[in-house]
Amino acid sequence: MKRGVLIVLSGPSGVGKGTVRKALFEEPDIDFQYSISMTTRQPRDGEVNGEDYFFVTREAFEQKIADGEMLEYAEYVGNYYGTPKSFIDDTLASGRDVLLEIEVQGALQVKEKMPEGAYIFLTPPDLRALKERLIMRGTEQLDVIDRRVHAATKEIQMMANYDYAVVNDEVSLAVQRIKDIIKVERLRVNRVLPEYIAMIEELEES
Numbered sequence: 001m002k003r004g005v006l007i008v009l010s011g012p013s014g015v016g017k018g019t020v021r022k023a024l025f026e027e028p029d030i031d032f033q034y035s036i037s038m039t040t041r042q043p044r045d046g047e048v049n050g051e052d053y054f055f056v057t058r059e060a061f062e063q064k065i066a067d068g069e070m071l072e073y074a075e076y077v078g079n080y081y082g083t084p085k086s087f088i089d090d091t092l093a094s095g096r097d098v099l100l101e102i103e104v105q106g107a108l109q110v111k112e113k114m115p116e117g118a119y120i121f122l123t124p125p126d127l128r129a130l131k132e133r134l135i136m137r138g139t140e141q142l143d144v145i146d147r148r149v150h151a152a153t154k155e156i157q158m159m160a161n162y163d164y165a166v167v168n169d170e171v172s173l174a175v176q177r178i179k180d181i182i183k184v185e186r187l188r189v190n191r192v193l194p195e196y197i198a199m200i201e202e203l204e205e206s
């Protein structure tokens, strides 16, 4: 059976990963499974355990690491974030596509282990826009925002380690760019070859 396509969407906090991911999942022709991460940070208002994240204690997270249950994990601005491994393995093995939305250190750990995925770095038009977006979102205090923008200056330097960079200037444009990348990835892993063969047969018949 064909394996699913792995898409890793990464980039600095506040660049719009969550916004772009949600818009992407609303597209009628996108049928990806979303990998729900585990974190030790506190839930924000409106966030649901098991939908936005699996919210756990530090002890529970460290136990998962010790048991080898995390595909990757990173400590980011004082909290652990990580990807449970079994969901990714099972979903790809069953032929379904998976999207991970994670920060840069974690994405590069996954790339080491699963180089066949498509690694996309979402970048802000500039750092001023990034800070403005974090302030507008209003979910963090200014000191945490400053730490996140500081982390972003380092993260942006890692862009060259990705397969693709996508500018999030307008959400709809970023979504279209990612959809084009997904098309290329499907071609690369042979998933649309049968469609092309069918097209050739049709052309030959006409």
Ligand SMILES: Nc1nc2c(ncn2[C@@H]2O[C@H](COP(=O)(O)OP(=O)(O)O)[C@@H](O)[C@H]2O)c(=O)[nH]1
Pocket (backbone or CB within 6 Å): 011, 012, 013, 014, 017, 018, 037, 038, 041, 072, 073, 074, 076, 081, 082, 083, 101, 102, 103, 104, 105, 106, 107
């Ligand atoms: N390495 C890793 N990073 C993650 C994971 N889940 C989320 N993140 C990243 O951790 C960072 C902080 O996440 P969060 O506190 O939810 O803030 P937000 O993404 O800025 O809304 C973001 O860059 C997320 O993309 C994960 O499973 N692994």
Ligand SMILES: Nc1ncnc2c1ncn2[C@@H]1O[C@H](COP(=O)(O)OP(=O)(O)O)[C@@H](O)[C@H]1O
Pocket (backbone or CB within 6 Å): 011, 012, 013, 014, 015, 016, 017, 018, 019, 020, 133, 134, 136, 137, 168, 169, 170, 171
């Ligand atoms: N293209 C964009 N232009 C302007 N604001 C944006 C854009 N994309 C996202 N935002 C806003 O920026 C803030 C951060 O976006 P979010 O998706 O939470 O980022 P991330 O998941 O990368 O931390 C949100 O308030 C969001 O509405």
